[in-house]
Amino acid sequence: MSDPDSAPPFDVAEADRLLTTTRAVRRRLDTSRDVPDQVLFECIDVAEQAPTGGNVASRRWLVVRRPDLKQRLGELYAESGAFMQTIAERLDGTDHPQAEVFASSAHLVEHFAEAPALVIAGIWGRHDDSGRPGLFDSVLQSAWSFNLALRARGLGSVWTTMLNAREAELTEILGVPPGVTTVVTFPVGYTIGTDFRPVTRRPANEITYFEHWGNTRARPTPAGTATVASGPGVVVEVDIDARTKAVWPLVSDPTTPAGFENELEAAEWTSSAPHGVGSTFVGTNRIGDRVWDITNHVTEHIEGRVFEWGTVDPDDPGAVWRFELEEVGPRSRLRFSVVIGERNNLTAPMALENPADEAKVLAGRRKMMRAAMQATAEGIKAAAEGAN
Ligand SMILES: Cc1cc2nc3c(=O)[nH]c(=O)nc-3n(C[C@H](O)[C@H](O)[C@H](O)COP(=O)(O)O)c2cc1C
Known part of the structure; x- marks a missing residue:
């Protein structure tokens, strides 16, 4: 008889399947299917359970759906990401280990604005390079939980940071106040198919x-x-x-x-x-x-x-x-x-x-x-x- 105290509190295989198959999704984002607010609220509520420095609730989430705004962000993304297309073209047809990632990244550069929703994770605070853990360090764990919650519901995204290089324009377009740092932008959609596989990483x-x-x-x-x-x-x-x-x-x-x-x-x-x-x-x-x-x-x-x-x-x-x-x-x-x-x-x-x-x-x-x-x-x- 198994000892009830030693039984894991979750279905470990299923939890690990979620954790090991939440991939960068770019070409398999379904641009034809809307993402309801309700789903985003659920996923953000899940994400907000992540730890936060000093237990201060300083994270903020910005959802962009309006086509004209997405278009402007897409243009900024394309300007920052032009190099991805150059590299993708250079690696195309070679057996370079990064050829596939650059081809996929270049695809996103062209189609960024087509994602049903762009979700930006930000936080009140500026990174001060002090080396101390600060508010800024409280975003990443939550943003990843957001991805996991999306995947559990049949949606997907990819962690993108290229818009950070265009912070001045981004904050102007979206009215982000000074004192807030936008850390990551997720193009979010339902995924085309839900089978994603673990990849090889160093053991x-x-x-x-x-x-x-x-x-x-x-x-x-x-x-x-x-x-x-x-x-x-x-x-x-x-x-x-x-x-x-x-x-x-x-x-x-x-x-x-x-x-x-x-x-x-x-x-x-x-x-x-x-x-x-x-x-x-x-x-x-x-x-x-x-x-x-x-x-x-x-x-x-x-x-x-x-x-x-x-x-x-x-x-x-x-x-x-x-x-x-x-x-x-x-x-x-x-x-x-x-x-x-x-x-x-x-x-x-x-x-x-x-x-x-x-x-x-x-x-x-x-x-x-x-x-x-x-x-x-x-x-x-x-x-x-x-x-x-
Ligand atoms: C800090 C960070 C920044 C990233 N920035 C971008 C980006 O700007 N554009 C993009 O297409 N992918 C970006 N990615 C996604 C990575 O390219 C992707 O995670 C990597 O190719 C591995 O794929 P996987 O997540 O499916 O294992 C970023 C990932 C991280 C962690």
Whole structure:
């Protein structure tokens, strides 16, 4: 018999379906079907349950339906969003990961004014850049609840901020008083069909850190403290003012870290070019007087994006090291990560020797790794930016 106290208070699968399928809807907004005030009131009442700083009710919602007003906002949106159309045209027909988003965004630029209602979420207060949480920070959680409430009722929208760049005109057209900040504009409509799917995002175990920034766990640990079995890891990230294609040659060259950190002294390919999955290289490591060689096996190699290798045994690696490059506009984000294996390394047996010290040994090893990885990432950044 199930324990009634442990039963979740909601249908979790259904709640998660709502949370994971509320998408940016642009091309599937039904422009032919009106959105009644009643539905908007309901959704705003739901949204107003979101937390607000100081429990002060300062949020305001502005609904625009009049065609001439929507037209003027649509023109402003198109002026701010012209770049989306340029990028969409450039990416059209390519396999660029953002091609679809820009095509859809460009569609919205042309059809913004056709949404049955434009709903603006605003707040009394100005963002003062003080760094303190303020009234302004009370809008976002509520605005997202508004989207969820729409989705639950068969409507949809997309979070748009481009009109924020035209705040002076927007406030003039709609009579928004000084002292109010308009934060987001939602083109709202019923959706054409209601089936939307979750998208691929980075999994929690790669972006959740425990006890220290950058300390990861590949698997949850029942103990709640770091264990060898949880696949402890380290992540270091830097933003680089250079294109990914300029950074890639450094990232995909196993000798690069040796130039910037102290533990890896040298590295050399032991298989012939071209290098890819299955290629091998030997790294010479040093800690104090101790010097040893490790054979490394390339386990993922995606030109311009991923260079990953496992140490010692590709099927049961002592550690998995990984460089990833991501485009952030014209810049790059470099992510350098490691996950410590359960065998085939020096750390695991040392940590397992005395269970009381397991977390401490792992923390110490990760501190050393983090320092070496940070030095490597900073070195790559300096080299790539210097080559600009
Ligand atoms: C802060 C923020 C600003 C955004 N601004 C715009 C915008 O001005 N125009 C637009 O078409 N989409 C905008 N979006 C929507 C994103 O492009 C969209 O969420 C993203 O493509 C991911 O799609 P998904 O929400 O379906 O996962 C914005 C999203 C956020 C969070």
